[in-house]
Amino acid sequence: MKRTIQLIAIAAFAISLTFTSCSKDETAAPSGPSVSLTDSTGTGIVDTTNFFTSTWMTLKVTPSAGTTIDAIKTDIKVNGVLLAPGTYDVVDATQKEGFSESVPVDFIVSALKIAFGKTVTFVVNVKDNKGLIKTVELTYNVKVDNTLLASSEIELGAQTNATIPYKFVGLANNFATYTAGTTGTAKANSSLIDFVYYFGTTDKNSFAAPSNANGAKLIWNSEINMWGVQNRTKFLASTLTPTEFDNIKNTTKVDDSFAAIDFTTGTTDKITSLAVGSVYAFQTAAGIKGLAKFTAISADAMGSTKVVLICQN
Secondary structure, three states: OOEEEEEEEEEEOOOOOOOOOOOOOOOOOOOOOEEEEEEOOOOOOOOOOOHHHOOEEEEEEEOOOOOOEEEEEEEEEEOOEEOOOOOEEEOOHHHOOOEEEEEEHHHHHHHHOOOOOOEEEEEEEEEEOOOOEEEEEEEEEEEEOOOOEEOOOEEEEOOOOOOOOEEEEOOHHHHOEEEOOOOOOOHHHHHHOOEEEEEEOOOEEEEEOOOOOOOHHHHOHHHHOOOOOOOOOEEEEOOOOHHHHHHHHHHHOOOHHHHOOOOOOOOEOEEOOOOOOOEEEEEOOOOOEEEEEEEEOOOOOOOEEEEEEEEOO
16 A cells, blocks of 8 residues: 655744834844745645655745854644654754755655554744744645556356356456466466355355355365465455445545455455445455455356456555
């Protein structure tokens, strides 16, 4: 899964103040340093896995006339809670007359292991040698990247269907499908297969892990026994409707609705008696989470089923 960070707003932004002398005898009161904290892209969208598309947060500091920069204080808040106590950092001699520094926000968020769905706020206080302090803040929303993978409608034939040769499917290689038999493609690509389709006397239309012993390996016994790898896919019932599935696939394009699903308990290695519109969550042996929506089902072992898959990128 990839994460992104989206700029919400600059909560505070220090504005440089210009004072004009009214007479030679008047002296303007010290205004303190001018400080700004800005996002480099302007869009606030970054890919946390790609250095070349990093969002850079830039701090610019300019002392007022007759002063120098003495120290800075940087705090980080997650959902408004201070992550760690901030301390004043002594500014070295090269920065006392002002400076501009940039840091990659995505690197910071990744290093701090800030989960998606949370906000992270950077608070910077700058103090000059007169003791005057200016404060700026910049807040980001940590989001998953809009790059989930989605299949088109995939048709799989049941075990005695001679018209539809594709019986198995995996997430790899753009949701590739595989054929059975000694000359089929499944045996050579077993490590890439995440789902087995079959029609059972009791189970009816079923979608199972290749490792499933009381369904997939009964119907496809001679086939799966030839495979070097029998992946252990897990399934969970989902409360999502077909409309909500379509909204994720076509509109939001994010895995918020299934990325946090806990597959440690309550899972099964097959889903049976599938109906049109059924939506199930799954996790592959490789740990990839996703959703499956069934758009057509078979009446018997000579028919086929159709499924649409979305998963983490």
